[in-house]
Amino acid sequence: MLRVHFTAEDLLDVTFAEEPAPLMELGLALATLQRDDGLEPALHRWRRGLRCELPGAARALLEIVPPAANGPLFLDPPVADLEHGLERVMTTPRGFVESELHKVLDSRARPSSWTRGLMAREGAAWKGLHASLRSAYGSVLSRSWPGLRNGFHLERAWRVHQLSRAGLRGTLAAWEPDLRWRGTVLEVRHPRDFDIVPAGRGIRLLPSMCWTGRPLIANQPAGPTLLVYPALASLPQLAAAPADDPLVALLGFTRAYVLSVLTRPRNTSEIAAEVGISKSSASQHAAVLRRAGLVTSRRDGKAVWHSCTSAGLDLLAGQWRS
Incomplete structure (x- = not known):
């Protein structure tokens, strides 16, 4: 169980992300690519196609992006611009890279020489990371990004409406039994037992069109705690939705x-x-x-x-x- 110890200041500062985050969605798509549990038929078809089409240059990312989508945090900054996001990734301090990769790799196979190069901040490894991220984005998201962005804004409009009518507790109740409140402590179903203390920096809600698992919570190094949740419609459903029907584009x-x-x-x-x-x-x-x-x-x-x-x-x- 993951416990998030919110303060009154956090709960008074709940916001929605203004735009989808390309590298965040990419990381969640790569995590979904490796999952087999509980996926809808449309996602199964999308995943099969993606496995066939994913370029070799992008496949290295699967070593450091686990199916649970629990890191590494430096790889998917929640920023709306792809170039800004890539710049953030490439300037991550070595200590943070090492700690995040160790969290991911502790439960996986022995790291490759490429991953060890990332931890050591070797130039060739980081050049390869940059190329892998660009290649993966081009294959997975670039063509569908306009539809994804439209779906994001419809999802956001619906959830803001919900928030205004039902408050945060009512809005988050949609994810029961994954989420449960005990006072100001939010408990999240999780395979590990640990605590997050946001320390009054607020909460930012970010819907994802590429993730259908449990809600994800990340305590960002700076800024509000991020709560990533699956949108009502996944990316494959958005791709088939007519642009002039907002209800279909949402659901x-x-x-x-x-x-x-x-x-x-x-x-x-x-x-x-x-x-x-x-x-x-x-x-x-x-x-x-x-x-x-x-x-x-x-x-x-x-x-x-x-x-x-x-x-x-x-x-x-x-x-x-x-």
């Missing part, structure tokens, strides 16, 4: 369709029949919408009935964009 086509049919109660079988998907897929989409606070579900015998919440109706009505 993905199938999930938006599911929400639209739930303006009156439907059971899982009825959703599947109306949308033209399997019962298991209908159940999965309803579960995602439920975690987002857009749908409520109740069991009646063997059937599970689903319907829109007031937040879901707001979303369908477009009130979140006003």
